[in-house]
Amino acid sequence: MTMTQEPAALIGKDLSDDLAAASLALARKFHAGATLWVVSPQWEPHAHHVAVEFVHPVIMGKRALPSVALVDPDPVAQARVATRPGDVIIAVASAADPRVVDLMRRAPAWGAQTIWIGFGARPAAGSADHVLWVESDDPMVPATGRFVLMYHLLWELTHVCFEHPGLLTMADDGGRDCTDEVCVTCSDEGRLGEVVMAPESEVSPALVRTATGEEAVDVTLVGPVEPGDLLLVHAGAALTRLDDVTGAAS
Amino acid sequence: MTDLNQNTDFLYPFIEGTEHDPDSLLLDLASSARGKAEVSARLQQASLEEYEDRLRAAGAEMADRFARGGRLYTFGNGGSSTDAATLASLFCRPVRGRAVPAWSLAADQAVVTALGNDVGFELIFSRQVIAHSRPVDMAIALSTSGNSEDLIRALTEARRRGLLTIGFAGHEGGAMSTSDDVDYCFTVHSQSIHRIQESHARLGYRLWSVVQEETQRRTTALLAAGRSDPGGNR
Structure with missing residues (x-):
């Protein structure tokens, strides 16, 4: 194990820009009454962690926001019936997960915005409104805290946006390329x-x-x-x- | 003389509702993300360096227990319960390496709500330790405060039954760091629950790596002994 090297940047410039855009979009959706649905078919605990992060903030005084982990065996069927227009769906999943690929392409028909967190090969352009991607092919990434950092930052930045009420009511046309x-x-x-x-x-x-x-x-x-x-x-x-x-x- | 009622909004560009250009906010958010990520990376590195020797020792003991048929129980509250579940999955369903028996004691909602309702929330994990464990087993508790009563009770019960007990704590370490019932306590020195949890994940991953290395070393030795003793029956 190398112990002397400077730690590599966990969030680079591009990813930080993506996080900023996703956070503002998410804050706007919450402001308009969205519920945040979370799926992670391969790594279910991450779905629960995202949900509890928003529902029960670790910082006193921050708003509790509606967020629910969807962990049924068929996430598409579960999200289809759960989602209302204006909601947001977050997936923590690899780009190759067929359940999440299917979910992401259907979400616009349900009126839902999408955020996709993952690692390795990126999803095809336009697959989700916001793609927050760990640039690593290491298959151990989901167990090293990289995703935890990602959704912690998403939560922290989203709450920063709530301090800017003038920016919460603007129309958001989504981020799909x-x-x-x-x-x-x-x-x-x-x-x-x-x-x-x-x-x-x-x-x-x-x-x-x-x-x-x-x-x-x-x-x-x-x-x-x-x-x-x-x-x-x-x-x-x-x-x-x-x-x-x-x-x-x- | 200046007008006392002049508009002073320019001094506080972010506190009122007339802000309309998101660009400067987006720049601030992105910069904040990179800064927090850097803090997290440094804390993870510092924690790894501080605890490398102890992680190696704990991992070696765990490998020995797994080799003797031991099982691992992980537990925590809230976000830490999900991190405990991720850690259990790492042990029992690793993408690479050997799988060993492990599970999260928060995973079964029937058990957790039955115990919480019938005997009290502080006993949701210790009662499961009583039900499941044998002396060869292991318990890992994650708490950013180090003080969660349900975790402390479970660690005490585990220690009493001969289990190896490991705690991941934060802040100043809390009760976990001073308890005689905790064999190894890894306290992440931070005041941020988020940054502590991120380091917990990294330390847990390192602990798993050590267990894998030790297990591999044992397997290699076993196979080498088998080759030199072709008549041996294992």
Whole structure:
């Protein structure tokens, strides 16, 4: 073990900028009434730690904020029913965790912002509103306190933002990078929707959940749909179906 | 003469509701994040250096106990209970190395609420120590104050039953640091609960690493003895 070296920086410049942006966005969402949902399918204790951090602050006088760890075997199903428009979902998970990949791509249809904490290979650009990533491939990272530091800082900075009320009410357009011509968050081409109920007949609409609630959507352009299918919705009609595996437009 | 009612908001740019440009706040937040991370890194390094010898000694004793069939119980309250769970997972489901039996005594909500309701919160862990433990086992308690009554009671019970007892504390160490019932106490010298917990995680990881090294050393010796004694039946 090397004992004499200067400790390496745990939070670099880019990550500190990401933390700052995520904290302000989270504070704004809390200010507007959000609940913070936390998932960590691989490392469940981290989900509980994030939740208790916000619910029961270690510093006297700080606000208790609504945050709940979702630790059911199926985090997507649990988050789907828990989440209301305006909420925030934090995942502490590797970029390869298929449950979290699925959760993150569906969140915009539920009207939820997303923060993704992890290490190793980064998630694809645009996978979450805020990506807080430990730049290390060491598989032991989740047990060394790096994630604990990350969400401690997120909590500390979020509470700093509460001391700036003038900055809490501004609109927040999220942080997803637009890499595709069809950007689901920017809504140029359509809004993301998740099928709740398939059409009762070939001529009837499907019931679709979007960031603004449930609506009837004409799905004749995209063909038969099943509950859970992701669609791009524009002017009451589904324009295209999103591929189930990659999230890319089909 | 200056107007006594002049606007003095410029002296306090952050305390009122008319602030609209987030850029300077974002710069402050980012700078604060880096500063706190640096404090955490230094504290972790200082804690590792202070306790390296004791961590090696504790890890060697733990490896010996695991080799004799010992089990590890970890426990804490709040965030520290989750850090205790992460530590238990590190021992029983490591990404690399040998898995050994370990679990968090806060993990079972039925047990914790039954004990909390029926016999009192201060006994939620000690009653489980009574139920589960044998003298070859080990107990690790994490408390940023070092004073949590439920942890102290459990460590005392564990010591009475012959377990190896290890405490991770903070601030000035509290009751944990002066108790005769704690074989090894690792006090992280900080007043910040967050920074203490981050160092607890790093020290716990180091302790696990020592146990892995010791276990590997034992395994290597065992296999070498087996090779020199091909008729031996192990």
